[in-house]
Amino acid sequence: MTFNIFISDSLSEEGIAPLKQAENVQITVKTNLTEEALLQEIGEYDALLVRSQTQVTRAVLEKGKKLKVVGRAGVGVDNIDLDAATEHGVLVVNAPDGNTNSAAEHTMAMLMSLARKIPQAYYSLKQQKWDRKSYVGVELKGKTLGIVGLGRIGAEVAYRAKGQRLKVLAYDPFLTEEKAEKMGIQYATLEEVLQQSDFITVHTPLLKATKHIINKAAFDQMKPGVQIINCARGGIIDEDALFQAIVHKKVAGAALDVFEEEPIQNFSLLELPEVIATPHLGASTIEAQENVAIDVSLDVLTILNGGPAKNPVNLPSLPAEIMNRIRPYFNLSEKLGSFVANLVKDPIEEVTVYFAGELNKWDVSPLTRNTVKGLLKLHLGDHVNDVNAPYFANKKGITVNEQKTSSSKGFTNLVTVEIKTKTGSATVAGTQLNGLGTRIVKVDSYSIDVIPSGNLILIRHKDQPGAIGRVGSLLAQFDVNIATMQVGRSDVGGDAIMMLTVDRPVEENVLKELKALADIYQVIPIEL
Ligand code: NAD
Ligand code: MLT
Numbered sequence: 172m173t174f175n176i177f178i179s180d181s182l183s184e185e186g187i188a189p190l191k192q193a194e195n196v197q198i199t200v201k202t203n204l205t206e207e208a209l210l211q212e213i214g215e216y217d218a219l220l221v222r223s224q225t226q227v228t229r230a231v232l233e234k235g236k237k238l239k240v241v242g243r244a245g246v247g248v249d250n251i252d253l254d255a256a257t258e259h260g261v262l263v264v265n266a267p268d269g270n271t272n273s274a275a276e277h278t279m280a281m282l283m284s285l286a287r288k289i290p291q292a293y294y295s296l297k298q299q300k301w302d303r304k305s306y307v308g309v310e311l312k313g314k315t316l317g318i319v320g321l322g323r324i325g326a327e328v329a330y331r332a333k334g335q336r337l338k339v340l341a342y343d344p345f346l347t348e349e350k351a352e353k354m355g356i357q358y359a360t361l362e363e364v365l366q367q368s369d370f371i372t373v374h375t376p377l378l379k380a381t382k383h384i385i386n387k388a389a390f391d392q393m394k395p396g397v398q399i400i401n402c403a404r405g406g407i408i409d410e411d412a413l414f415q416a417i418v419h420k421k422v423a424g425a426a427l428d429v430f431e432e433e434p435i436q437n438f439s440l441l442e443l444p445e446v447i448a449t450p451h452l453g454a455s456t457i458e459a460q461e462n463v464a465i466d467v468s469l470d471v472l473t474i475l476n477g478g479p480a481k482n483p484v485n486l487p488s489l490p491a492e493i494m495n496r497i498r499p500y501f502n503l504s505e506k507l508g509s510f511v512a513n514l515v516k517d518p519i520e521e522v523t524v525y526f527a528g529e530l531n532k533w534d535v536s537p538l539t540r541n542t543v544k545g546l547l548k549l550h551l552g553d554h555v556n557d558v559n560a561p562y563f564a565n566k567k568g569i570t571v572n573e574q575k576t577s578s579s580k581g582f583t584n585l586v587t588v589e590i591k592t593k594t595g596s597a598t599v600a601g602t603q604l605n606g607l608g609t610r611i612v613k614v615d616s617y618s619i620d621v622i623p624s625g626n627l628i629l630i631r632h633k634d635q636p637g638a639i640g641r642v643g644s645l646l647a648q649f650d651v652n653i654a655t656m657q658v659g660r661s662d663v664g665g666d667a668i669m670m671l672t673v674d675r676p677v678e679e680n681v682l683k684e685l686k687a688l689a690d691i692y693q694v695i696p697i698e699l
Contacts, residue, residue, distance in 0.1 A: 173197055174475045175215055175237075179204055180222035182244050183457075186464020187220075193472055210234045218471050223247060223433075223451065229255035240474045242467040243484070245270060245454055247404055249377045253485050260556040263484040264470045268323065269462030270454035275327030277453040278372055278402040281426035282332075285398050286311055286370075290447040312336040317368030319361065319384065320375030320403065321346050328372060329356050340364050365392040370400065377404035385409065390416040398424040402453045405430040410440055417445050428453050486558055493533050500530065500586065503609040504538040506623035506699050507588045507601045508545025510611065513697045514597035514629070515590060522546060522564075523572040525587040528579035539573040542588055582612070617659030617668045625654075626673050627697040633690040634660045634667040641688045642669060649681045666692075
């Protein structure tokens with residue numbers, strides 16, 4: 172199978188080498204496309220690779236009928252409609268580590284340029300002026316740097332700032348006093364960062380909660396003469412409020428790498444002499460571009476070839492060690508979900524997946540998601556996948572529970588799926604037998620041993636002599652070959668089930684005749 176990959180922003184040639192070397196991949200590179208042009212192209216592709224310029228909108232994801240994965244060569248995914256990607260079952264992966272150093276180094280370059288007015292002095296000198304008075308700067312040593320957002324880049328900036336003998340204050344919802352102490356910096360609230368800093372640098376993602384986190388009210392709390400750096404995302408700082416704060420001399424200078432609108436259309440902020448700027452160059456180093464393109468290319472290749480994502484954004488990620496442990500149960504969990512969905516007629520309101528035995532020890536959330544995928548596929552079709560299964564379950568009002576239990580009924584591992592509707596419930600349990608593959612070992616209260624694959628027929632009947640024979644004869648009459656048959660009963664002469672595996676799907680009229688046989692209560696065809 173050949174996968175078509177579309178690259179719509181410029182990526183490092185060395186970085187995409189893994190894609191070029193792959194045998195089953197065709198790459199198309201077209202950059203600077205309008206949304207309209209991208210919409211016309213995207214329908215043909217299995218994967219889309221972008222940096223920050225391409226806007227991966229809902230419309231793009233809707234048109235990308237074959238899209239399985241969007242790879243973002245970089246950290247920020249604010250140019251990708253993640254909700255739409257999840258709804259359409261498109262996995263989004265990024266390259267979170269590859270440009271951390273470059274972004275931190277760029278922030279330090281901006282901080283030092285800002286403090287010493289280097290860009291302004293350079294520009295003046297280029298105009299053939301020898302002006303030494305206008306460009307007197309300030310030292311960093313002994314000043315306070317406030318960091319808002321102490322993630323990968325914020326932390327690297329903190330380490331470098333300490334080398335410049337700055338006192339570092341940081342605010343991050345996940346920062347603890349212990350961690351701050353270990354890093355040799357001071358733990359602070361956002362207010363403390365705003366009120367006490369001589370320089371403030373932001374390193375959060377752009378989220379609803381961080382949009383305009385530095386706004387007029389924030390500037391009002393700052394020391395007069397504060398200097399601001401944004402090498403994270405346009406929109407974290409309210410540009411109008413920054414303009415006013417500079418004009419009113421509250422803010423002495425600002426260094427901006429990112430802007431609310433990119434490419435910039437309104438240059439009024441940049442016309443202020445106190446503002447220095449670069450056109451989103453934080454990650455623009457040879458090393459970072461190679462790193463992020465390699466990371467995202469490898470992840471996209473793995474995903475297209477059916478492997479697990481290393482850096483998923485819209486799917487929780489698990490360490491490789493745990494993924495390797497639970498991988499053998501993926502098939503089982505999906506089959507159990509598909510099987511049990513066939514057993515009820517009314518809408519499913521609740522599903523509980525119980526994990527027992529050795530499965531007890533690991534994070535099994537991907538298996539729960541996979542079970543839900545199997546369950547929903549029956550009615551929603553193949554567009555349900557690992558990414559969008561929880562979304563669709565939620566949309567359909569199905570509560571999903573996951574439970575670990577010690578009761579493995581003698582099996583080394585046991586997955587039990589119980590579903591509830593308004594009127595009833597159904598349960599199926601299965602196991603992964605070492606070397607023998609997957610087995611369904613229980614349906615409701617009946618013990619059986621069936622390979623969950625192919626065309627199955629579940630028949631509920633009364634445990635009476637002749638019932639099995641009548642089913643066998645009728646199927647033979649219609650030339651349906653029975654490959655396996657398992658019978659389970661509650662007690663002699665009571666309710667019982669037959670689980671048949673047949674060599675081909677059975678037509679509606681045959682099912683009708685089966686239902687009409689004596690002592691047969693229910694006939695359910697199941698295709699796995
Ligand atoms: P990260 O996820 O490692 O760190 C972000 C941190 O922000 C997290 O620790 C998070 O807890 C914190 N945070 C979230 N909400 C917050 C809030 N309301 N207040 C304070 N902190 C909050 O991300 P990172 O890799 O360090 O990247 C940080 C930013 O830098 C992102 O926006 C990314 O897109 C941007 N970036 C820009 C460039 C560039 O070229 N200019 C390059 C790389 C990354
Ligand atoms: C990022 O979020 O990684 C940066 O914006 C880098 C980029 O892709 O330009």
